[in-house]
Amino acid sequence: MNLLETVHLKRYFGDTRAVDDVSLSVAEGEFVSLVGPNGAGKTSLVNVVSAYLKADSGTILFRGADLTHASVTDRVKAGIARSFQIVNLFDDLSAFDNVALAIFSRQGKTVNLMALAHLDRDVTAEADHVLAQFNLSAKRSELARDLAQGERKLLDVALAYALRPKLLFLDEPTSGVSTRDKGQIMDTIASVVRGEGITAVIVEHDMDVVFKYSDRIVVMHQGAILAQGTPDEIRKNEQVAMILIGSADAFARKD
């Protein structure tokens, strides 16, 4: 059974078809990349599945259950987590507290108002472990707002990862950082995700990254799925190359 299945999912903004009749399946353990030119609807699709946006029509099935109308928190509970393209953190909390909060939430401990958070050894150990996995141990006590952009991107992913999701959406995890840092950040994220066998759907522009890490690539154009396949299949697809003109060079360089 597929982990996620969207059936004829639609979301329009006036005349703009942000998500246009998308039927996408993601199998357990897959690493799927969503690619396409700007405005192709990649982020919109992630937004609709993660409940950031409502679907106009269509169905979202997750592990067989209909989550089309489920709230954000219910989808998180069901096992869907996401990171954000524009970093979305708790800026006045430390890096540690950011991660710890996600763990408290996952364990249902945030209802507890008569215990001191920092005395919870389980959560502390796990939060420290997550920070270490994302190379953020040195920044443990820094406020999120004081971190460098690359570190903030990592922390954003760490926050979603700490929820131990069954399905993790990563919305452009390397956007806005220098090319030099890009590879390192992506390696870090990929090693964690791969290492833990988490099913991941990543929105990414950098075709190097996409080809390197994906099991399957889904190409979107004008809100709809244009093509999908293994990295090799997509590499050979000329229509895709035409759509991703800017990235066509990247194809060439790679070969």
Add this chain to the structure above:
Amino acid sequence: MTGTIFVIQLLNALFYAAVLFLIAAGLSLIYGVMRIVNLAHGSLYALGAYVTAWAVGGAVGAAVAGTLGQIGLFLLLPIGAIAVGVLGAVIEPTLLRPLYRRSEEYHLLITFGLLMIIEDMLKLIFGGTPLTASNIMDGLGSISVGALPYPTYNLLVIAIGVAAAVGLWWFVYRTKFGVILRAISQDRRMAAALGINVGRVYVQAFAIGCFITGLGGAIVVPAQAAVLGMGVEWLIVAFVVVVIGGLGSLEGALVGALIVGIAHVAGIQFFAEIELAVLYLIATVVLMVRPTGLFGRA
């Protein structure tokens, strides 16, 4: 007889609504343009009332009336509005401008501080006894509604309210300055990028908002005495008006003022004890159901 009382009550409601509209329109204009909720707004209204009462009802009024007669008093009436407008032009650049980048808490706090200052300044300057400008009202006499006399001045206030509503509508929707105001209220950064001097428009808008409110105080004071604490009291009613109509909306201020005016008069007639509570509850229900009010936008 019932018909007469109904007409009189309706006129009372319109009178109340006219004054409320002026206060609420000022509050809404300031919020719409600069996103500041001005807690001192009621006190500015009180200031307008005091200044006019002091000028018209006091020695100045007596002197003017001596030479120009009743017309002189009418010429003096707007002095409260002008005084408040000038004060607004001073307050905006000195106290508010440093705070636009800060969060709303600070807007509320500084205007709350301003409220405390103005309230006590009124006491300091004008003393604790109520002031009136009733000589204007007395000079106009009354007309008869059915068999009962009704003060002519109240009709004048209603007329001023209508004129102000029309004038403001024309100003906001038909003049170049109105276009600029609306542009800034939609998107301040875009307006600045288009070369609009936002700083200057802010002073002007704040001063105009204060002027309208001061005018409310100026026209109410021939009919009702200026007393300490009136500002604090009216502010909350003005809040109810803008909440019902929608913060930042001129049409909302008008419709809200009419609703509250009628509810107020009906409340006093039929359920005096819970009249105020009902007003606040109306505001609460509107906020729950439609947080942007009847005419507001998000």
Add this chain to the structure above:
Amino acid sequence: MANAALATTGPRTGPSTGRLATVAIIILLVLVALPRIVDPYQTVLVTYGLAMAIAALGFNLLLGYTGLLSFGHSAYFGAGAYTVAFITRDLAVQSMELCILGGLIGACVVAALFGFVCVRHTRIFFGILTLALSQVLWSLAFKFFWVTGGTDGIRVAYAKLTLLGGMINFAGPGSYQRFVFAYYYYVLAVFAIAAVVMWVIVHSPFGKALQAIRDNEVRAGFVGIPVRRYRWIAFIISGTFTGIAGVLWVPLNGLTTPDILYWPFSGELVFMTVLGGFRNFTGPIVGAVLFNYLKTYAVASSEYWQLLLGVVLVALVLVLPSGVVGTFARLGRRFARRQ
């Protein structure tokens, strides 16, 4: 790092419990010794200050930790105070503990009702909603004089009250002196408990969740926190704390009037919290005590005390936006870094 104990939202992960406890114990010892050092008038002033500090602590759970500015906390203070007035007058309750229990329930119920409505919104709409609802209570207290005594209010005579389940009463000669002395310790004890409870709350997982909501409500939802429900719970706790302050305040004042329900009183609560600094746990406590002194002396020294307070508030907003404690903490950090 001398001020690390003061800065709860500072960069460290866990609060330095040892240092904080040391500072707290020193302050507590000073407060315990205070009535033996200063005259009864000063003791009364500090008692007022401590009662208000509980209100400010409650208020700041919303402002500082949840990011919601209430302009209607007079309602919960008043709910506490009027509950005491009603049960002492109509049910002949004498025990202060029963008064606290009653006021706690009264404030909690009002906060739960009002909060349910208010937390549907944030920012300015939240502020106006809290304001409008608090004025509903005010107008009822004002108009239903046969129940509430109208502007005359309701008397609550200290002499009729007993503390600690009747162990301490204030009958007979010299009773006021005895009341001032005993009641100071009583309020101090309640304050100490309230402060510890609030400190635990803001450092609990729930408290962290509130701070997350304050910083970024969207992301808070995406880590699975039910934002609106948590805001509501925070609102109820906040209102209840403020209600307890109202309960403790009544016997001191001897009278409860609609003035404590009127919205400028809510403004004073905001004022004292910002005076101390709402980004610190200790800020509202210091602010409440300071404000109480400031107001008392302003009222005593001038008919125009509001003017003085207004000028202080404007200056505070313009010059010291992080409040007294916030400013000291920052200076302390800068000093520590230089060393």
